[in-house]
Amino acid sequence: MNGISDQTLRDVLRAIYQQRTTSRALITQATGLSTGIISQALQLLLRSGMVLKVGELESNGGRRREVLTLNPDAVYFIGVDLAGHCVRLALAGFGGDLRFRWEVEFEPDGSLDLHKLFSGIERVANSLNAQQRSRLQAVGISYPGVMDQQGRLDAVNLGWRQFPLMAELQKARNARGFEWLPMFIEPEVQGAVRAEQWLGRAQHHRYGINISCDRGIGAGIFLDGKVVEGWRNMAGELGHVTIDPEADDRCNCGKRGCLEAVATSRNIVRQYLDKTGKREGSTASVRFAEVVERARKGEQPAVEVVQRACRAWGLALSHVVNLLNPEIIILGGDLVGVEDIFVPLIREELRRHCLPELSECLEIEVSSLGLDVRLKAAASLAFQKCLADPSLLKKMCSPVLLSLRTDADIKAQVSVEE
């Protein structure tokens, strides 16, 4: 590709993707490539409209430094989140920004029909005009459950048992005329860790645990950068560690005293309602955020249930810390937005239950990827796969998007150095 190696393109695109807005100096720092090679690659990427110059910074020496970013409309990806109870889809621009969204509901007790998924993909693709659609590169899919070595997926919430996901996807794709659209799949736990490593809190961490908390609790443990899968791909069941063998709280799994039964948002609400007798028909009458707000204000029953939940989180995580010596714990899902009250309490428990040399330097952060982490992970999976595959990389980089160019962009081309 004009004498620029695929690897150089990969490194430069990855650096801009991760840094969002950047400069030549920062790309040099991130890639370790020579400035000459980076200039060559940027020349190509600016000329083809993949990268935009979006501003200038006055540098010390008086020379102006360009501010660069990926052109969000240069190429598109679709991210799919097969979280239980509905299928969520989103169109993502080149930089990973989520645009058009679509949700496909399905019968709670039935099993997901892949044709429904493709109806969603069609819907998202139809939000693009023909020219834009030709720049749709790939679909990334984040799936729950456990896949065996033969590629058969058990996912209770989707109603799938021993479901050959990849094979069935390809079949439905061909039946629906989407042969031209590459599709990639990834377990949701791994996707969430990869997204934190690429875009979020784990960019500079190799040992950690990434928690997602909504109806259930998911935990992606990563060691030396790699997600722990376990013997039969079932590692990470943090939600079902026993916190209190004597507790009455019954978990969905049938056990008692699981972390999940005590410390998820809906179980915190449940305990609050039990304690206050405020139950009015359904747990939906009080929201989690409200219970936490009441705890912030010092309302005793709210304080007690939040403290109990945080003690449970702290005890469960103390096992992880003593066993695995991570450098960071990332809290996601419903724990985003309550860190002001949760993190100090969790930290206090960790200090109580961990060897000090293990807990003292430990970072505890909330995810910066927000509630869309699985959609963002799925879209970034598609991007990473296109980067990695030489022919997809070529396709992604080749179209010269003259029609999209703005004046700023054309000026940027003129100012290309060397």
Next chain:
Amino acid sequence: MNGISDQTLRDVLRAIYQQRTTSRALITQATGLSTGIISQALQLLLRSGMVLKVGELESNGGRRREVLTLNPDAVYFIGVDLAGHCVRLALAGFGGDLRFRWEVEFEPDGSLDLHKLFSGIERVANSLNAQQRSRLQAVGISYPGVMDQQGRLDAVNLGWRQFPLMAELQKARNARGFEWLPMFIEPEVQGAVRAEQWLGRAQHHRYGINISCDRGIGAGIFLDGKVVEGWRNMAGELGHVTIDPEADDRCNCGKRGCLEAVATSRNIVRQYLDKTGKREGSTASVRFAEVVERARKGEQPAVEVVQRACRAWGLALSHVVNLLNPEIIILGGDLVGVEDIFVPLIREELRRHCLPELSECLEIEVSSLGLDVRLKAAASLAFQKCLADPSLLKKMCSPVLLSLRTDADIKAQVSVEE
């Protein structure tokens, strides 16, 4: 080496080492090499006296199959175990069998002087005659504590803080005239796992946890075959997970309710003495084996303390199982010999606290390497390092040990096939 590649020699020697006594068919199975290549390698190894023919088996087709083993006196290694309170050394034969042993005591509050270690090595070397000493290949050392990335070791029991172990070893080695003797070091937790993988229960397992229980509790977690080290090499602190936040049992680490405070042999004895009021001066008056024997006979206080300890083991291990989905738990140290009563109770707790799909297929075994696991690990480290290094491999395989040959051995040479 006579047209036989280093890798072939490695594979064949490793197979015989691991199988102890073996046959051509089993070596073929273990290595995947062709019978022709194996015959060539065995011809060399039999002729040089490295491998002995120690018997014959009648095979189905009427043809006799040789029984082969490593010549225990072909080469020697020294294993060193820097377990706290004393330094243990052993001479190991080629097959890993431990011979001459030596212990070096040192002041409990002082720090270990490496010259004491070399006095021990001298003592072990002096147990050999000059010809044997020339076949001493290497020393393997198993060390406790935590080493940082600069190679500085913190090991409380040895009185070492920030001690540059490898550099100091080399200095002392040269000062004591042992430049000719290669030395290799390894953390004891990793060594124990490697020994189980090479010689013990983990030969066919890639995901597991290897427990050692004596004064403290050590845990070597291995995932995809590799020992988990953690961010700062401090993973595996299973002994200090909190089992019961409300417990009175105070641990050496200062916390309360640690697994170690409830479930090590000496703490089981302590609880038994507390319960029965039998304390007569010191805990040494009743031994662990005696308490377990009383529990076997149904003596109530003994049953209660053993059950409490097993519940603690089970709860602690249930976290490991839910988090990491291992296929095997190997119990070592003081837990060897009490498995008849401990394993069923631990299994019961695991069933109580784990998702069934994680606990049902899990194996729980006691170590087959006995109490000398660290010495055996250290000796096998030396052997493995000699296998891996081309010049050490050459030295290990080259001497033709005519003087050692027995009649059986000479007959074996004659019967070499092909």
